Amino acid sequence: MTTEPRGPVDSSRIPRYAGPATFARLPRLDEVPRADIAVVGVPFDTGVSYRPGARFAPAAVREASRLLRPYHPALDVSPFATVQVADAGDIPVNPFDINEAIETVEHEASRLQSDGTKLVTIGGDHTIALPLLRAVAKRHGPVAVLHFDAHLDTWDTYFGAEYTHGTPFRRAVEEGIVDTEALSHVGTRGPLYGKRDLEEDRRLGFGIVTSSDVLRRGVDETVDALRQRIGDRPLYVSVDIDVLDPAHAPGTGTPEAGGMTSRELLEILRGLAGLNLVGGDVVEVAPAYDHADITSVAASHVAYDLISLFTLDSAGPREEQT
Numbered sequence: 001m002t003t004e005p006r007g008p009v010d011s012s013r014i015p016r017y018a019g020p021a022t023f024a025r026l027p028r029l030d031e032v033p034r035a036d037i038a039v040v041g042v043p044f045d046t047g048v049s050y051r052p053g054a055r056f057a058p059a060a061v062r063e064a065s066r067l068l069r070p071y072h073p074a075l076d077v078s079p080f081a082t083v084q085v086a087d088a089g090d091i092p093v094n095p096f097d098i099n100e101a102i103e104t105v106e107h108e109a110s111r112l113q114s115d116g117t118k119l120v121t122i123g124g125d126h127t128i129a130l131p132l133l134r135a136v137a138k139r140h141g142p143v144a145v146l147h148f149d150a151h152l153d154t155w156d157t158y159f160g161a162e163y164t165h166g167t168p169f170r171r172a173v174e175e176g177i178v179d180t181e182a183l184s185h186v187g188t189r190g191p192l193y194g195k196r197d198l199e200e201d202r203r204l205g206f207g208i209v210t211s212s213d214v215l216r217r218g219v220d221e222t223v224d225a226l227r228q229r230i231g232d233r234p235l236y237v238s239v240d241i242d243v244l245d246p247a248h249a250p251g252t253g254t255p256e257a258g259g260m261t262s263r264e265l266l267e268i269l270r271g272l273a274g275l276n277l278v279g280g281d282v283v284e285v286a287p288a289y290d291h292a293d294i295t296s297v298a299a300s301h302v303a304y305d306l307i308s309l310f311t312l313d314s315a316g317p318r319e320e321q322t
């Protein structure tokens with residue numbers, strides 16, 4: 001970039017609760033010449049099997065993101081001063097036609113990425129990971145996937161429907177858009193339909209670090225194992241906020257007891273510094289079930305960490321920054 005990036009509204013001059021919400025009070029995409037990183041919302045929940053409401057997540061996460069500050073001490077980076085980050089608004093998806101909605105997400109995500117902009121998507125239910133993966137695979141080929149979730153999301157169909165929030169990763173394997181040597185779930189737990197769910201998941205190529213594994217092994221060992229599996233492949237990170245314990249994320253559609261803390265999740269994300277990240281999402285926030293914005297705040301921090309990881313990638317290794 002020749003000119004300085006345009007940063008967020010300065011919260012020491014204009015109270016952070018004033019004015020319309022963009023993510024982290026960043027400029028809108030139409031206010032900057034181009035963005036290195038764009039945050040885009042997908043207000044969609046037509047794919048859910050239980051509680052609806054994730055269509056309201058993009059607005060809630062933007063509201064919760066007003067408190068984010070410009071310097072990330074754990075990663076030693078000021079993302080908004082280093083690269084141009086902007087809010088691309090919401091993708092207008094059809095709530096009555098899931099197939100059309102999936103096409104719209106794929107098309108709009110491809111368009112937004114066409115000049116190399118990296119996307120952090122604030123969802124929406126987990127169905128949208130499929131069109132988002134299609135869009136990154138078009139640019140990068142089959143990608144490694146790090147999938148944080150209480151659930152496998154590799155089931156086959158629900159009520160005969162192929163496109164739901166419980167099935168995106170099976171469809172992605174079938175479509176050949178993910179690298180089956182480097183697929184990992186992190187944080188899974190809770191009852192399944194049967195042992196076969198796990199057998200089929202393994203057959204599709206997924207490795208599993210359960211929520212209990214994270215507890216027993218700790219963050220560092222978890223990060224080491226994940227980094228080894230990913231290597232230098234292009235990596236997509238999909239964060240279903242229900243990976244967190246309901247105490248840390250009550251506002252979600254399919255909550256499961258026994259989950260990770262938000263501290264563990266953020267620490268694992270920070271452990272990904274230096275990997276070849278090409279896209280990320282945070283999905284399944286259902287604000288109507290939230291209390292005191294606990295879930296939206298957690299999701300806003302996840303998005304901020306993803307942006308910071310992208311920034312490190314675009315700006316070179318951490319040690320080389322001043």
Ligand SMILES: N=C(N)NCCCC(=O)O
Pocket residue numbers: 049050126151153165166240242253254284
């Ligand atoms: N992707 C999420 N959050 N949940 C999938 C749960 C699917 C089920 O109802 O069995």
Ligand SMILES: [Zn+2]
Pocket residue numbers: 126149151153165240284
């Ligand atoms: Zn999920």
Ligand SMILES: [Zn+2]
Pocket residue numbers: 149150151240242243254284
């Ligand atoms: Zn889930």
